[in-house]
Amino acid sequence: MSSSSKLTGLGKAFQSLDLDGHDLPPSPAPSTPRNGRKYALATELVYTEGNDQYNASSVPIYQSATFKQTSATGGGGEYDYTRSGNPTRTHLERHLAKIMNASRALVVSSGMGALDVITRLLRPGDEVVTGDDLYGGTNRLLKYLATNGGIIVHHVDTTNPEKVREVVNTKTSMVLLETPTNPLIKIVDIPAIAHMTHAAAPSALVAVDNTMLSPLLQNPLDLGADIVYESGTKYLSGHHDLMAGVLAVNDSALGEKLYFSINASGCGLSPFDSWLLLRGIKTLGVRMEKQQANAQRIAEFLEEHGFKVRYPGLKSHSQYELHWSMARGAGAVLSFETGDVNVSERIVESARLFAISVSFGCVNSLISMPCRMSHASIDAKTRKERNMPEDIIRLCIGIEDVDDLIDDLSRALVQAGAVNVTMDGFHARGSGHTLGDADDSAQEATASSSSSPM
Ligand SMILES: Cc1ncc(COP(=O)(O)O)c(C=O)c1O
Numbered sequence: 385m386s387s388s389s390k391l392t393g394l395g396k397a398f399q400s401l402d403l404d405g406h407d408l409p410p411s412p413a414p415s416t417p418r419n420g421r422k423y424a425l426a427t428e429l430v431y432t433e434g435n436d437q438y439n440a441s442s443v444p445i446y447q448s449a450t451f452k453q454t455s456a457t458g459g460g461g462e463y464d465y466t467r468s469g470n471p472t473r474t475h476l477e478r479h480l481a482k483i484m485n486a487s488r489a490l491v492v493s494s495g496m497g498a499l500d501v502i503t504r505l506l507r508p509g510d511e512v513v514t515g516d517d518l519y520g521g522t523n524r525l526l527k528y529l530a531t532n533g534g535i536i537v538h539h540v541d542t543t544n545p546e547k548v549r550e551v552v553n554t555k556t557s558m559v560l561l562e563t564p565t566n567p568l569i570k571i572v573d574i575p576a577i578a579h580m581t582h583a584a585a586p587s588a589l590v591a592v593d594n595t596m597l598s599p600l601l602q603n604p605l606d607l608g609a610d611i612v613y614e615s616g617t618k619y620l621s622g623h624h625d626l627m628a629g630v631l632a633v634n635d636s637a638l639g640e641k642l643y644f645s646i647n648a649s650g651c652g653l654s655p656f657d658s659w660l661l662l663r664g665i666k667t668l669g670v671r672m673e674k675q676q677a678n679a680q681r682i683a684e685f686l687e688e689h690g691f692k693v694r695y696p697g698l699k700s701h702s703q704y705e706l707h708w709s710m711a712r713g714a715g716a717v718l719s720f721e722t723g724d725v726n727v728s729e730r731i732v733e734s735a736r737l738f739a740i741s742v743s744f745g746c747v748n749s750l751i752s753m754p755c756r757m758s759h760a761s762i763d764a765k766t767r768k769e770r771n772m773p774e775d776i777i778r779l780c781i782g783i784e785d786v787d788d789l790i791d792d793l794s795r796a797l798v799q800a801g802a803v804n805v806t807m808d809g810f811h812a813r814g815s816g817h818t819l820g821d822a823d824d825s826a827q828e829a830t831a832s833s834s835s836s837p838m
Pocket residue numbers: 494495496497519521522562566593595596614615616617618627628629
């Protein structure tokens with residue numbers, strides 16, 4: 385059912401206009417405070433009104449596939465069928481639109497589902513410009529479309545807007561960005577690329593995958609993007625108990641096109657998962673605060689012990705300034721190198737508190753080897769061409785006690801033979817110092833071996 389539906393049924397009770405006057409689909413309760421004031425994001429995350437008939441303080445799960453209509457000639461109710469719209473899902477979408485600074489948000493069954501919906505805007509012959517460091521599943525879907533859908537995909541170094549400028553042309557339909565990138569934690573200048581793309585190819589859409597930071601830390605729509613999407617499986621839900629994808633836009637015609645694909649293909653998020661995601665979003669602020677603080681300590685710990693660490697919270701990150709010009713935080717995913725694939729494997733397998741697991745954004749800490757796991761769908765030759773270090777370890781930091789995490793990591797590093805242990809502490813053995821890039825000197829300057837191994 386479209387946002388222009390008449391205010392009947394549930395919609396009668398609650399206006400479909402939000403605080404900013406956006407005409408959103410009906411919801412069992414408005415997602416904005418009734419006093420008309422916009423609060424800080426931490427407050428907006430938790431604030432949802434729950435004025436159902438029983439004043440439930442948690443929005444009900446409308447676990448119903450179909451909705452009774454009042455007339456035989458096409459309805460009467462705001463909802464007819466859950467594939468087309470469901471009150472619990474709509475409530476979540478309205479809440480997300482508010483926290484993503486969007487006029488419309490939509491939720492689907494996974495992050496890849498969200499990208500699939502976006503790529504349905506493409507036609508054979510269209511060109512897509514994207515990065516050379518991308519989540520493996522994104523790379524896989526684009527490769528599929530290039531092979532079977534007649535789409536031309538250019539992978540360029542999106543950390544350099546000039547490289548994007550070189551390939552954007554009037555056939556460019558979409559520029560697809562990730563920042564920080566997964567897993568190399570490279571930063572992409574969204575405003576510069578959006579501005580340049582819109583000037584060179586006015587009908588092209590700039591889509592940004594915001595999974596690594598969530599709306600708490602970065603708002604790509606405010607930075608010039610046309611579409612933002614993310615895997616709700618990660619920070620938004622926070623507990624690895626559901627799969628979800630989120631899309632948000634500020635152009636209502638574009639929102640309708642995306643909604644059309646969701647209804648047509650049937651990938652809208654189920655009522656129960658919508659409810660679960662809404663519940664997760666309420667704790668995003670506190671979870672992320674703790675996860676980031678832990679990630680910062682762990683990144684500093686690894687850097688101090690001589691490892692080449694990629695984390696935008698570290699001043700040694702070569703794009704530190706750019707990252708902080710766009711984002712409100714560094715997130716809680718970092719990666720580091722050991723210089724030896726076997727050593728990396730041993731570290732991963734020696735960790736106890738860090739679960740060997742793909743994904744991130746969860747309250748539990750995870751450890752993985754992207755080239756073997758999350759990015760294994762990118763073939764070895766392509767990984768090499770894109771300078772993906774095979775030994776790279778990705779850490780996704782949770783909310784545990786940080787000293788416990790550092791102890792666990794210290795033990796794993798020693799057990800794996802990744803460090804030289806001396807009376808004064810330990811230091812990386814074959815670390816990123818051999819990799820010889822610009823970041824190394826900064827890391828050497830801060831490296832020390834002051835902590836004890838256990
Ligand atoms: C950056 C990024 N984007 C998109 C996705 C896809 O999300 P999902 O697993 O929910 O389909 C993932 C992980 O899977 C990811 O890491």
